[in-house]
Amino acid sequence: MSQALTFSTPDDSEELARAEVYGLLAQLFHAPPSEALYQQLRVAPTVAPTPGAFLESSWTDVVAAARRVALPQVRDEFDALFGGIGKPEVFLYGSFYLAGALNEKPVVVLRNDLRRLGLERPETVSETEDHIASLCEVMRYLIAGDDLEVSNLREQRLFFDAHLRGWIEALWGAIADHPQADFYRAAALFARDFFSVECQAFDLME
Template identity: 45%
Template sequence: MNAPASIFQPAAPSAQPTWSDEDRARAHHYALLGRLFFAAPDGPLLAALVASARVLGAGESAFAQAWAALGEIAADSDAAAVSDEYETLFYGIGRPEVMLYGSFYLAGFLMEEPLAHLRDDLAELGLARRSGVAETEDHIAALAEVMRHLVLTGPDEAGLARQRQFFTRHLQPWYGRLADALMAAPQARFYTRVGALARAFFDIESEAFAME
């Protein structure tokens, strides 16, 4: 399964914003998590994770430790095995072992009311799902892509308000349950570490938005 270049067709920005180093780093992490949750990493991406962990995995914070653990498992994994794990966890026969859709965690079923509310908010943001994309908009990879888009198109005060509103409505209520599901999944190895990194990064985002 190959990830498309983008899940959404965004509206054209009116001007090129200026990004801080923090905004660039946040956008990078949203993009990375979206990529890892949308499709299994290939060999070059696994190697890139190992290299990144050497820099980002230094320290005692939960975020640094999550990066160190991801780099360690990436160094000890091959692309074929991780691809098999991805398919087993998220696209197994019958019900997947781990769901990647917000509606499941918020309402107990797919294609429920939370997805309708999400689509309303996406329409207000000028975002529409690209044709040919099977995953619904509440897929964790899609939500990470939206947050990356909001970070890169709105570094000002109004943009931060949009980021906070979208995150607290559509990611914050359930990302911890996804991470817990990955921790409990018997078949999870590489993706346990991805879930830990997602939790650590989203925890930082939650704390930052709470202070604004």
């Protein structure tokens, strides 16, 4: 979550661009953006940080939202949507959408897969492994990691299909439809478009 936000140039590989988007989504949904990240969003070019015209419109909306909504308001929005004591307005955990409750069987299956990949949750992280930010970080690693035994397209597709495909559309829809969402509506709609492209790309591997 601490990796700096960068944007790919036309000479960068498509894989690097995908990893950057996953990294950005991990940052945005783990916590409200830092001052540095938000300033980067405000001055970002209004072209998608990954190739493909399909993402241009929703990425432009993210940049526009960052320029329009002040950072203190974004922090308040994050807390209103995803924080608070007790039940949040919007759950960011896969098990809620897959099993109807937190810490259910999907988390157990996920932990087994992470163990197979040689990954584990740091002790400093309080969220369970099925939090969307954690899953985006895993995808980023499977794309850009140095260990080609696990950082490859096959493992990306297996992980995506097992732990993201079945519920991610419901998450983005819940955020986008929430009346308190503003900046995060734009972020969710961009994420929805990006994940749609990912789904299509993985389907072509069949």
